[in-house]
Amino acid sequence: MSPRPRASAERHFWSRIVQVAFVAAILLLWVLATDVWHVSHILLPRPLNVWAQFVDIIRTGEFIPDLLVTLRELAAAFAISLTLGITIGFLISRSQYLVKVFEPLFAGIYSIPIILFLPLYVLFFGLGSPSKIALGATISFFPIVLNTILGFGYVDRGLATAARSMGASDLQLFRYVLFPAALPVILAGLRMGFTVALLSVIGSETIASLAGLGHRIVNLAENMDMARMFAYIVFVVAIAAFLNAVVSRLEARGKWR
Amino acid sequence: MPSADAAISVRDVSHSFGQAGDAQYVQALLNSNLDVARGELLCLIGPSGCGKSTLLNIMGGLVTATTGSVSVGGKRVNGPMPRDLAFVFQESALFPWNTVFENIVLGMTFQGVPKAEREDRARRALAAVGLDQFAGHYPGQLSGGMRQRAALARALSLETDILLMDEPFGALDEQTRMVLGEDLSVLLSRSKKTIVFVTHSLGEAVFLADRVAVFSARPGSIKQIIAVDEPHPRKPSFMTAPKFHALRDQLYDLLHDEIRRAMAESGQTRRRYDDVEADAAAAVSGGEGA
Secondary structure (H helix, E strand, C coil): CCHHHHHHHHHHHHHHHHHHHHHHHHHHHHHHHHHHCCCCCCCCCCHHHHHHHHHHHHHHCCCHHHHHHHHHHHHHHHHHHHHHHHHHHHHHHCCHHHHHHHHHHHHHHHCCCHHHHHHHHHHHHCCCHHHHHHHHHHHHHHHHHHHHHHHHHCCCHHHHHHHHHCCCCHHHHHHHHHHHHHHHHHHHHHHHHHHHHHHHHHHHHHHCCCCCHHHHHHHHHHCCCHHHHHHHHHHHHHHHHHHHHHHHHHHHHCCCC | CCCCCEEEEEEEEEEEECCCCCCCCEEEEEEEEEEEECCCEEEEECCCCCCHHHHHHHHCCCCCCCEEEEEECCEECCCCCCCCEEEECCCCCCCCCCCHHHHHHHHHHHHCCCHHHHHHHHHHHHHHCCCHHHCCCCHHHCCHHHHHHHHHHHHHHCCCCEEEEECCCCCCCHHHHHHHHHHHHHHHHHCCCEEEEEECCHHHHHHHCCEEEEECCCCECEEEEEECCCCCCCCHHHHHCHHHHHHHHHHHHHHHHHHHHHHHHHCCCCCCCCHHHHHHHHHHHHHHCC
16 A cells, blocks of 8 residues: 555544544533523533433434434425426526526525524414425525536537537437536535425424424423433434435535545 | 549639638639549648648538538538448547547448447557557557557447548657658558548658649649659658658748748747758748858
């Protein structure tokens, strides 16, 4: 083995150590705050109590209906924004004029907090899942459509010309040249879209909803059941971390540069 | 009328970019006529911006001439003709997400070669350019010279009668370029391909070509055609022969005034210049600097 991969593996190892130490330090602060500095247990439950509640949630399977509601909303929202974002992004990318018109427009809308429109979505779609799906789809549409426009805009014209000179049809040009060329940038957009879809689905559940993990957490907070609420937060963090890891892994597989 | 034994006939081709009167309007080519004989290697040489690459793209159907016509094998060119001719570009134009082998197979997929034949032909093409060991490499893992070999293999695998090469060695260093030129000469002596080869380099043109077409400055047209008359494969010793130097000097004389005209028109040397332009620039600064 050459020395370079070993050096980078070593650096990777040490950055992992620092990351683990960071999480451990936060846990330590938590223990100190509850057991030594006596912060009110109503504001900050003891870590051991939270752990006991966490085990209870997992053992009883109480989380399953709420998790299914949230995952279904997430899947539906992401499916809609993925389909619309990639289709519309591709169509816009075909024309310089449309890119000039829509790219700044979408970028502008993307920069405003669309979650402000949640009350409107609830009025239109009701308190249940449809409003969460619609909002999640709206918010995650923008990073996907913007990166799709960007990805198809970056395709090297020389490659398309070469494919044409060898007789590529329109469909072949798309499948073998335009799409693979744009794929890494589109995948980056999908990862961002997935993250904001997850944020907006859970976020809107905590504001106004009938079911879902966000709904459960707010419900527990309103009943002052703080240890269980924290346990649910830990659960949601774990689920979100897992989903993001899966999506990042998928993104890395599509890279060719 | 195009002559019967011409592989490519160019008749009264003019080409301009943009609309007349626009600031960007450029008359690139003016009334060019040319017959490329079957089995010959014809070099197009001329000052930067003279339209030699444009003419190559018109021959290959990638650009439609504003006026005039081109026919290949008696058929009028209206668009890409993948079964009749293959391109090799200056930047290799290999797909970076595919391996060398996949790139070659994909070219044949585009051209419509039956699936069963593709892999066999790809292997033969790679062997012909000496890249058999690198079939599984990605273009990004190869040197510039190897990428151009791979691009040449892709063009060869298409088994067209005609190859159009647009400064294929232009981005390479001189040593790599000389070796690839020798290899190309050997390869050609074995095949019966017709090749049109655009180059900036006087030496490359004399070394490779059966005939060299010299362009005038923009708007480009063919000023003169010089025959080299030396059998392929050409050996490195040809480069030191008196005949080589006489032809190179003759080309330089023809180009000299055109290069000055092209430079005066463009004001500054905007593009990368190779030996031809570098010589001319040295002559200009040497003559006028005093």
